[in-house]
Amino acid sequence: MxxxxxxxxxxxxxxxxxxxxxxxxxxxxxxxxxxxxxxxxxxxxxxxxxxxxxxxxxxxxxxxxxxxxxxxxxxxxxxxxxxxxxxxxxxxxxxxxxxxxxxxxxxxxxxxxxxxxxxxxxxxxxxxxxxxxxxxxxxxxxxxxxxxxxxxxVTETKEMELKVAEAHRNLLALNAIATVVGQSLDLDTVLSNALDKTLKIMNRNTGGILLWDEERRMLCYRVHHGLSKEYVQGVCYRSGEGVAGRVAQTGESILVEDISVDPRVAYPGLINAEGLRAFASVPLRAKEKILGVLNIASHEARKFSSEDIQLLSSIAAQIAIAVENAMLHQEVQHKDEIRGELLREIFAIQEEERRRIARELHDETSQALASLAANLEAAAGMLPYGHDEVKTTLRKTEHLAINVLDEIHKLIYELRPTLLDDLGLVAATRWLADNNLGVAGVTVNLKTSGRERRLPPQLETTLFRVIQEATYNIARHAYAKNADITLHFKKRAIVVHVRDDGEGFDVEEAISSKDRPRGLGLLGMKERVKLTSGILSIRSRPGGGGTEIDVEIPLNYEVPSE
Ligand SMILES: Nc1ncnc2c1ncn2[C@@H]1O[C@H](COP(=O)(O)OP(=O)(O)OP(=O)(O)O)[C@@H](O)[C@H]1O
Ligand SMILES: [Mg+2]
The missing domain is CATH 3.30.450.20 (PAS domain)
Structure with missing residues (x-):
């Protein structure tokens, strides 16, 4: 010197x-x-x-x-x-x-x-x-x-060029990451796409993503590349344990030139068996929460630069957002599944209850009313000459009883028509057309296509309830003159169209209306169809354009053509 x-x-x-x-x-x-x-x-x-x-x-x-x-x-x-x-x-x-x-x-x-x-x-x-x-x-x-x-x-110009090139590389990398992680909402797909892309960008071939398991209070590998099964399955880290655990605890990245000699490593035996050297561990942080850790490693002591760690941190921020979205989506999906199960249960209980009430009304109430009417008729017939006033009263009471009996029969059908169980959907739909629309002055055109056949009971019930609600609505709200009901029996699906030429309405407004408990008919239709993996669409043109309801439910078996 x-x-x-x-x-x-x-x-x-x-x-x-x-x-x-x-x-x-x-x-x-x-x-x-x-x-x-x-x-x-x-x-x-x-x-x-x-x-x-x-x-x-x-x-x-x-x-x-x-x-x-x-x-x-x-x-x-x-x-x-x-x-x-x-x-x-x-x-x-x-x-x-x-x-x-x-x-x-x-x-x-x-x-x-x-x-x-x-x-x-x-x-x-x-x-x-x-x-x-x-x-x-x-x-x-x-x-x-x-x-x-x-x-x-030309140092200044060159350094500026290098900085611009670096920024450009980073932008391209972030864009590539954003694109791959945005392609799916499935957590595992998001993670493995993110890891593959990150390794490509960083020009490394070894790494993994660990997520924080809230229940176990541990950090475990969810996806990995270039690491042995023993390495990724063998261990999970508590907060603060090893390099990844420290990163999760502090939220600070750790860069190691040679991990095989780093004293912070929790399981040196595993690291040595993998032959890992250069190591970068960055937190996946969404808002203030650490969701996991992204680890990138090399088998050679090829040091990560400060630019590398900056890029990795930006990549990790993108991945964390995608991971958070996928987790939220997973949660919503899970809740939706539970909700579906509950609804299925509720609909089944409701049908069973309706069936029970219909049976009771049929076996007891209507039987009692029928014998009451018969007894009244008999009593009127037995009266001696001159008791006209009493006779008239008895006849009136008998008619009243018969009217109530008719009403009860209608109620029984609406609750659960035996027709549906006995003869199937087409017969039950015809009954709905006559009783809900015909009597309200609506001309109904009922058509079927394809090979008419019985469908699984749960499917028939679903379609019956949808058509029932659609016909109720036409009778109550549409002011229609004509209605078409079509049932298409396709090989792999059943399709139902219900159309009216009535006033029409604003579907969005009706469905999102907070005016409950009325207004549950359309929502109920949607929920029932959704439970069968079907699609229901409602199109309506307010101001006299009429309403169309289309339902398509897939059949998970193919019906052979005749
Ligand atoms: N075919 C139709 N034509 C015109 N308006 C309709 C039609 N179907 C439904 N609507 C409108 O949509 C609204 C919501 O219908 P929805 O069936 O959900 O409820 P609701 O019939 O009013 O009550 P409920 O819960 O008893 O079925 C109705 O109040 C009505 O204004
Ligand atoms: Mg309704």
């Missing part, structure tokens, strides 16, 4: 003797001498200029060369250019650098290149980027005798 400093001082001293400004003013005075004037121009250049002979020795160097390298002229002249510029014992060659000097000497044509030069400024190592133009000097026979090398410092 002392030797180096004294060399520098010597260099400075020797340069003092011929300071640029002195020389320049001298040269201006001595304008008459072209050689001195030319030298002054060359020395006043900010760019470095050297003349190098065919043996790569420096035969001339301007002041800028001496200043940049902090050397005296004697220390530079006669030295090899690669020694001065790069501190190398031999000519630069690819892949390190393309030597423009060599190209100019060989081809006799100017050559360009951008080199990285290392300078020591006040003992500090500095990397500078230089744009080099090597122009050959030829003798009268056209032989190249030397080369003029002009070097311009």
């Amino acid at each position: 002392a030797q180096r400093t004294s060399q520098k001082l010597a260099a400075r001293e020797s340069r003092k003797g011929s300071s640029t400004s002195d020389e320049a003013s001298d040269s201006l005075k001595a304008r008459g001498n072209p050689a001195t004037y030319l030298q002054a121009i060359i020395n006043s250049l900010e760019d470095e200029l050297m003349v190098i002979d065919r043996n790569y020795r420096i035969i001339q160097a301007n002041e800028a060369v001496l200043t940049r390298h902090e050397k005296s002229r004697q220390e530079v002249i006669g030295k090899y250019c690669y020694d001065i510029s790069h501190g190398l014992p031999e000519l630069c060659r690819p892949p390190r650098h393309e030597c423009p000097l060599k190209a100019a000497l060989e081809t006799g044509k100017p050559a360009r290149a951008t080199h990285t030069h290392i300078y020591y400024v006040r003992d500090e190592k500095q990397r500078r980027y230089l744009d080099i133009i090597a122009s050959p000097i030829t003798d009268s026979q056209g032989n190249v005798t030397a080369v003029v090398e002009l070097m311009r410092d």
